[in-house]
Amino acid sequence: MARAELKSGALRGDALLEFLLSVPYLDRDRWLDELFGFDEPPADIENLPRGAVPYLPSGVDEILAMVAEVPLRPDDEFVDLGSGLGRVVILAHLLSGARACGVELQEPLVRRAKERCAGLALPRVSFVHANVADAELDGSVFFLYSPFNGEMLSAVLRRLEDVARRRPIVICAVDLELHGVPWLRARKTTKVTLALYDSCVHGIPGR
Numbered sequence: 001m002a003r004a005e006l007k008s009g010a011l012r013g014d015a016l017l018e019f020l021l022s023v024p025y026l027d028r029d030r031w032l033d034e035l036f037g038f039d040e041p042p043a044d045i046e047n048l049p050r051g052a053v054p055y056l057p058s059g060v061d062e063i064l065a066m067v068a069e070v071p072l073r074p075d076d077e078f079v080d081l082g083s084g085l086g087r088v089v090i091l092a093h094l095l096s097g098a099r100a101c102g103v104e105l106q107e108p109l110v111r112r113a114k115e116r117c118a119g120l121a122l123p124r125v126s127f128v129h130a131n132v133a134d135a136e137l138d139g140s141v142f143f144l145y146s147p148f149n150g151e152m153l154s155a156v157l158r159r160l161e162d163v164a165r166r167r168p169i170v171i172c173a174v175d176l177e178l179h180g181v182p183w184l185r186a187r188k189t190t191k192v193t194l195a196l197y198d199s200c201v202h203g204i205p206g207r
Helices: 002-008 013-022 025-036 060-069 087-096 107-119 150-164
Strands: 077-081 099-104 125-129 141-145 170-174 184-186 194-199
Touching (some): 013 025, 060 087, 060 170, 077 087, 087 141, 099 107
Parallel strands (some): 077 099, 077 141, 141 170
8 A cells, every 4th residue: 555655646745654653663664665666675686895884774763864854845856875775865856856866886785675666656766776885876865874995985075075065965874974174064963874064165165
């Protein structure tokens, strides 16, 4: 029933949030994957670049907190860096109405994400096969769930700083703390696993 309402466009925004919160906490991740029609993910590709990490989906409750606390709005451009099968991208769009894009290094994951997006008829959701350290980035809200570290993370932060010099942005990080980044200002959040940062580039007003 929920999948039919999702495809018809009835299960969006507050209605979807209420539905998700009615699902027992320990069952939410599995329930959402069934709703979206996600199968078991393919094996990680061989020879991941240095600094990249294997695929691991973000928890539903972290996504819900991020959407509420940013807060994500219909006029935002949301970008998930290391988007996997697309759980964060699709759910963030459905809850907020924001245009949403996922950038993912592993092509099999991108292919699966595009298939599910087409099956759910979501024209404001897209996925790009690219290494985020090299990709041209743009958006207003960026999401990172420990997708990379070391020099790759440093390269991504440089890309994001370039975006912040054009427009104010918010960076949402799960299980990742961005200490010592001078152009980011941390916020308090309700979840210990979720960190939010506002850009504070000189001359560009914050969000």
